[in-house]
Amino acid sequence: MRSMDAERKNTGGHTVVVGASLAGLRGAEALRRAGFAGRLTLVGDEPHRPYDRPPLSKSALTGEVAPEATVLPNLHALAADWRLGVAATGLDRQAREVRLADGTTLSYDRLLIATGSRARSWPNPTEAGLAGVHTLRGRDDAAALRQALAPGPKRVLIIGAGFIGCEVAASCRALDRAVTLIDPGPAPLARILGQPVGEIVAALHRALGVDLRSRTKVARLEGNEAGRVVRAILEDGNVVETDLVVVALGAVRNTEWLSGSGLDAGPGGVVCNEAGHALDTEGRPDRAIAAAGDVARFPHPLFDGRPVALEHWGHAVAQGEHAGRLLAGEANETDYAEMPAFWSSQGGITIKSVGLTEGADSMVFAQGSPKEGRFVVVYGAKGRCIAAVSFDSARWLPAYAEQIAARAPFPPICGGTDEHNLTVLSPGFPEKRTSP
Amino acid sequence: MPDSSLPPDATPPLRVTVDLNRCQAYAQCCYAAPGHFVLHGREALFYDPAPSSSARLAIERARVSCPVQAIRVEDPERQGR
Numbered sequence: 001m002r003s004m005d006a007e008r009k010n011t012g013g014h015t016v017v018v019g020a021s022l023a024g025l026r027g028a029e030a031l032r033r034a035g036f037a038g039r040l041t042l043v044g045d046e047p048h049r050p051y052d053r054p055p056l057s058k059s060a061l062t063g064e065v066a067p068e069a070t071v072l073p074n075l076h077a078l079a080a081d082w083r084l085g086v087a088a089t090g091l092d093r094q095a096r097e098v099r100l101a102d103g104t105t106l107s108y109d110r111l112l113i114a115t116g117s118r119a120r121s122w123p124n125p126t127e128a129g130l131a132g133v134h135t136l137r138g139r140d141d142a143a144a145l146r147q148a149l150a151p152g153p154k155r156v157l158i159i160g161a162g163f164i165g166c167e168v169a170a171s172c173r174a175l176d177r178a179v180t181l182i183d184p185g186p187a188p189l190a191r192i193l194g195q196p197v198g199e200i201v202a203a204l205h206r207a208l209g210v211d212l213r214s215r216t217k218v219a220r221l222e223g224n225e226a227g228r229v230v231r232a233i234l235e236d237g238n239v240v241e242t243d244l245v246v247v248a249l250g251a252v253r254n255t256e257w258l259s260g261s262g263l264d265a266g267p268g269g270v271v272c273n274e275a276g277h278a279l280d281t282e283g284r285p286d287r288a289i290a291a292a293g294d295v296a297r298f299p300h301p302l303f304d305g306r307p308v309a310l311e312h313w314g315h316a317v318a319q320g321e322h323a324g325r326l327l328a329g330e331a332n333e334t335d336y337a338e339m340p341a342f343w344s345s346q347g348g349i350t351i352k353s354v355g356l357t358e359g360a361d362s363m364v365f366a367q368g369s370p371k372e373g374r375f376v377v378v379y380g381a382k383g384r385c386i387a388a389v390s391f392d393s394a395r396w397l398p399a400y401a402e403q404i405a406a407r408a409p410f411p412p413i414c415g416g417t418d419e420h421n422l423t424v425l426s427p428g429f430p431e432k433r434t435s436p
Numbered sequence: 437m438p439d440s441s442l443p444p445d446a447t448p449p450l451r452v453t454v455d456l457n458r459c460q461a462y463a464q465c466c467y468a469a470p471g472h473f474v475l476h477g478r479e480a481l482f483y484d485p486a487p488s489s490s491a492r493l494a495i496e497r498a499r500v501s502c503p504v505q506a507i508r509v510e511d512p513e514r515q516g517r
Contacts, residue, residue: 052453052485054456055485058482059482064482065482065484065485066486069449069484069485069486070485070486071451071485071486072451072453073450073451073452073453073508073509073510074451074510075508075510313456313457314455314457317455341457342457343456343457345476345477345479345480347477348476348477348478348480349477349480350461350477350478350479350480352457374478392477392478392479394459394460394461394479395460395461
């Protein structure tokens with residue numbers, strides 16, 4: 001075994017990391033930590049060193065943190081070549097070459113795909129091009145939005161009440177801007193957290209002073225003669241006058257550059273096996289290539305091997321590190337099985353989640369209560385715990401993460417002396433969104 | 437590669453990130469490095485991602501005092517952790 005391991009261990013050659021954000025950086029560090037001593041190149045389409053995104057919808061908008069201050073700490077010496085401000089445009093797996101937008105190519109022995117995702121734009125390009133219409137994904141987006149908010153536009157319209165939309169709404173209220181938040185779902189975050197929790201989020205935003213309009217859509221945006229957005233016409237016929245629009249309709253995975261590479265990659269992400277190797281269109285792993293972060297779609301062992309692509313900070317770290325070890329030959333045949341987890345903070349409330357709520361058929365308020373403003377909701381599917389979400393009760397979550405990993409029966413941990421009787425509710429997820 | 441956001445002769449700042457999945461709002465960092473870590477509400481930790489290198493000792497105190505070890509710091513004058 002020892003000699004086989006030694007053969008497998010990848011200590012030389014050229015490893016190329018495409019995508020210079022959290023997953024790519026942590027992947028590159030893990031490669032070095034695992035003993036990779038060859039040449040290392042990181043490619044990023046933005047001109048910036050890897051930076052942290054979570055502050056961009058919160059403290060960077062309120063002005064507490066400058067967007068350019070969010071550069072990520074580098075936690076292990078990289079000795080890398082950085083190719084920043086130049087996107088990868090193609091992959092030739094036969095020649096083992098990555099093509100870049102400046103016409104150059106990089107040959108690789110090992111490749112980490114960590115190109116992440118981008119903000120979905122407003123579907124009408126003319127309306128999307130109006131001045132005052134923003135999306136928020138990168139540091140430059142945050143700087144532009146902060147700059148647009150700073151002189152004090154009175155009214156902000158946010159399209160989409162997912163996590164980014166809700167966080168931006170709360171940040172704009174902290175700046176005392178009038179905020180309208182529009183979403184076709186029955187309540188904010190209902191698609192992820194279900195309707196009962198969505199109603200609590202709705203109440204939170206109403207208490208912040210957000211004008212929340214659920215179950216409706218923006219039909220079109222209108223500009224003035226100067227090409228600046230001035231109003232939105234809703235499908236229900238209502239008109240919302242506005243000075244600024246933030247389009248928060250989720251993310252699109254950056255896989256276009258892989259077309260023609262023979263990898264199984266598309267809008268759903270780069271399809272990977274359990275270990276994290278990218279699969280070709282015949283389903284065969286390319287052992288020279290791994291993917292990590294938002295862009296990777298992989299079968300999650302904690303959720304019956306269901307293919308998932310997770311847009312979570314902690315996932316980018318954990319899967320990036322896993323992919324780095326994999327490419328260094330240290331994690332061969334080890335499945336990636338990190339428990340999904342994320343957080344959000346909105347109006348001073350911290351929402352945290354472990355597991356995945358998708359497919360839940362039941363839920364209970366397991367600790368605390370919405371009345372207290374602090375509680376834990378546990379989600380179940382087919383009699384097992386699959387996810388837990390806390391509002392200002394993060395210290396309970398690790399215990400539930402263990403229950404989820406153990407596929408413990410649902411409802412969870414019954415009969416505690418501090419527990420009330422658990423009422424099983426239906427999560428009432430809205431139907432999948434087909435268009436914005 | 438030099439960081440273009442800095443004047444050429446300035447001491448580069450520290451780089452801080454907190455794993456907010458791990459953070460459980462014990463607030464020890466807020467006592468160790470006031471002004472660089474602050475709780476908004478019960479559990480929402482805001483932190484300065486780029487403290488000046490003169491805050492090195494306070495930031496290091498915050499890092500080691502975190503009960504769940506959620507704070508990561510790069511000190512350009514020493515090797516990153």
